Amino acid sequence: MSVDVMGEEWLLSAEQVRSLLEWMQGHVGADRSVYPFMATVAEQALRPAEARALRVRDVVFQEDGGGLLTARHRGIAREIPLQPHFVEFLHAWIDGTGLEEGDLLFPGRRGGRLSASAWQRLWEQAQAAVLPRDELYSWRLGEPITILRESRMAEWLRMGLSSFEVAEMAGVTPYWLALRYPYCFRRDDVDIDWDRLADATALPEIKQ
Secondary structure: OOOOOOOOOEEEEEEEHHHHHHHHHHHHOOOOOHHHHEEEEEEHOOHHHHHHEEEEEHHEEEOOOOOOEEEEEEOOOEEEEOOHHHHHHHHHHHHHHHHOOEOOOOOOOOEEEEEEHHHHHHHHHHHHHHHOOOOHHHHHHOOOOHHHHHHHHHHHHHOOOHHHHHHHHHHOOOOHHHHHHHHOOOOOOOOHHHHHHHOOOOOOEEEE
């Protein structure tokens, strides 16, 4: 199995991801689904195709404030735990748009799946507006939105989640993670600071 290493310098920090999403939210225009779609790709490390295919019924809100998201890749379903802050985010999106259980979670303007063209140009503009433009970082402009998924998986590993947990949530294997992000693996046990993680990845509220 051949897997290219994702250079650490290519990854986005949690602060950069937040800034990119905030910029996009302020410039999204008529495509209301673009911002929550991008936020879900970034927060849950989803493949864009997985996020596009999500339906409202794939989100389960639990009484304790948590939730579960069911994503599918190549016919295989997996459940991803949702932290309370993201449950609130999705709850606000679903309630604010009046989506029904069988509806696409992030519909396009005409009700079908959100098209790539709906977010690509806005994503490119966000990168140009937010990311550093100096000689060291300018070459990163133009990265596809999958960099959000890559950055999130690496962030999970750095925060102390085991490779097995991350693999299960992202729909990959621990072996793939070890080859892709070798610099994220540590020998010492690390306590997960969930409060810090929530603060670092907090999302702005849905604007109705």
